[in-house]
Every structure is written in structure tokens, then in C-alpha cells.
Amino acid sequence: MQSLLKPKHLHMHSALFNLLSQFNKFSSDELQLIEAQLVVRKVKENEFLLERGAVCREILFITEGLVRTLIHNNDGEEQTHYFIKENQFIADLESFNNLTPATESIQAVCDSTLIVLSKKSIDLLIASIPQWKETMLQIAQKALMEKIYTRNAYLGVDATARYLKFITEQGDIALCAPQSIIASYLGITPQSLSRIRKQVR
Numbered sequence: 001m002q003s004l005l006k007p008k009h010l011h012m013h014s015a016l017f018n019l020l021s022q023f024n025k026f027s028s029d030e031l032q033l034i035e036a037q038l039v040v041r042k043v044k045e046n047e048f049l050l051e052r053g054a055v056c057r058e059i060l061f062i063t064e065g066l067v068r069t070l071i072h073n074n075d076g077e078e079q080t081h082y083f084i085k086e087n088q089f090i091a092d093l094e095s096f097n098n099l100t101p102a103t104e105s106i107q108a109v110c111d112s113t114l115i116v117l118s119k120k121s122i123d124l125l126i127a128s129i130p131q132w133k134e135t136m137l138q139i140a141q142k143a144l145m146e147k148i149y150t151r152n153a154y155l156g157v158d159a160t161a162r163y164l165k166f167i168t169e170q171g172d173i174a175l176c177a178p179q180s181i182i183a184s185y186l187g188i189t190p191q192s193l194s195r196i197r198k199q200v201r
Helices: 002-021 028-036 093-098 119-128 132-152 159-169 171-176 179-186 190-200
Strands: 039-043 048-050 058-064 067-072 078-084 105-108 112-118
Touching: 002 028, 002 058, 028 119, 048 058, 067 179, 078 132, 078 179, 112 119, 119 132, 159 171, 159 179, 159 190, 179 190
Parallel strands: none
Antiparallel strands: 039 112, 048 105, 058 112, 067 078, 067 105
16 A cells, blocks of 8 residues: 555655755655655635744745735735745745744635645754755745845836736736735735726736
8 A cells, every 4th residue: 555655645745856856966765854754734715824923933835826925014904025836935034043023924825735844844854964954045045036036027117017027927826816915916006906907908
């Protein structure tokens, strides 16, 4: 029975292993050790994975679905900062590394499947696999550069141009994220977004 289950189990984690292999080589023993620390979690649309003010104790890898980071401004309105898509990691790293309160919330935009690495598991992997810490730092650095590039692309352009850039470069998100969330990401009201969409059509 085990031999039948194992390939399916490995397939579930293959996207994560493929990403890791882009940055470093891991032996089969190391991959087995990593796999032993992975927990799969299914979450529902709008479920919070981390709330602002709580301490982040997990690093999440999205295998299916879509997740966002957000804050509430002084008026209590939601502002979406980033979308995290399939085959990407998400965590509040400052909170995770320093055990300080998170400055943003993390929420599932739609029903999603995640691979979860707890702080205890991460510490074990750092102690057991020489290249683990370096690999995670490289992945975090690449993700940060992508975030900066994406956000900078929206600076200095009007709302219509922001929306056109969004559907061109992040069209997969446009298909599954509610309009209210897309509006908060683009920094406009849902009413303005509705008007722009009609004009663009």
C-alpha cells in the first residue's frame, strides 16, 4: 500500500521541490527530511491565515488558489498590498524571524491549498540541511524583487492605466479575485473600477 501512496504524496509536493531545485541541489535523503516536515492545509475563501498583530509562526507555500496581504487604513478600509499565487511562498518574515506582531494580515482570496512549514520545522531544517537557510534567503530575495517591480509598475500612472496593466500582467488574478479586492489593490473605489471596466470594454 505504501508504494501506491508515495508517488501521489510526492506529486503533491513536486511544485515545492521544483522551486527549491532552482536555487540549490538537495539529495534524496534531504528531500525526504524536508517532506517529513510538510503539512498540507486546505483553507476556505476569505479565511485568515494570519491576522495583523499576531505573531507569524508559519511559512506557507501556495499549491492551489490565491492569497493576499492586506491592512486596514485609518478609515477602516481594506488595502490589498500583494497577491501571492500558486507556487509562491508567503509569510510576514519580520514577524516570523523576530517573533514580533505582524504588520499585515494574510487572507485566502478563494478556496486554496497550502503547504505549511512551522517555525519548529524550519529550525530543524536549518540545523539539518547546510544549504536550506541560503536557499530560503535566495527565494525571499527573489520574491521581494518581484514585489518591488510589480508595485513600481503602478506608480505615476492613472487609474485606467493601472487597470489595463493589471489585466495584462496579472490577468490570472483578475479572473478569480472579487472586484472589491482588485479595486483595493489598485487604490481605487469599486465604483471607479466598475466605470473603468465599462470604458475599457
